[in-house]
Amino acid sequence: MERSTRATPAQFAEWLRQQLTARGYDLRPRGGGQTKFADDSGIGRATISRILGGHGATDTRVLALLAEALGSPLSEVLVRAGILDATELDAVQNPGTTGRRITPEQAADELGIRDEQARRVFLSMTATLQRETPRKNGEGNLA
Template sequence: MEQSDRSAQQAKEFGKWLHHQLVRRGYELSPRGGGRSAFARDSGIGRATISRILLGQGATDTAVLAQLAEALDRPLSEILVRAGILSAEELAAAQTPDGHRQITPDEAADELGIPTDPTSRRLFNSMVETLRTAPGNDAG
């Protein structure tokens, strides 16, 4: 699939997703329902822009996508991926710019050579959780 075809498909999927989100929130999106205008007013995004997105014509203005994220109470990162601005892989790379991803306690135990028996793993996982939630620890 060519890039333009993929982008067009993502724009349509994003429009469907936004439609679902708005209907879930009680916006009536039938032609005379007033939901587009109401959401435009509530979000601060122009009605024409909302209509274009819902029609599957895409949205690439990050300021609009940020407003959309705020209005829907969703993380901007989710909106950027759903809109096709970033792939999930690009987002993950951006969130860990040093190339290191956060590993799970079980992955850390494996790397440290902690035995795989249930008692040793429970003890290790308990210690990790204790350290993670300790007062003054920013990782919690």
């Protein structure tokens, strides 16, 4: 069995902390950055605190709001949050490269996603990613 390459909640927290700090949010105690970002993003302050505390996030609405607030592709947030790893994301975004097309349910089965909540998140995210148009940077590469 392959070892998972998915990000951990602690890695997601560190990534989000870096993203917020780079955007000028003061995350020091009493800095007000968490509250300001919660207000700016529409995500509850307790949820922001939980994510930054390393407790993760799997709610698709929260991850979509987070991507929008950061100006990041939802796909990047999903990988950073540990919902998908880069290989799974590639398989979802490029389903024809394997020589056969499978349904999201079949992909969940093949990936061994059995937990009901994780399966719902995976299926929801797969549907979202299949609708997402890849963005290209100025050099013609996918961003």
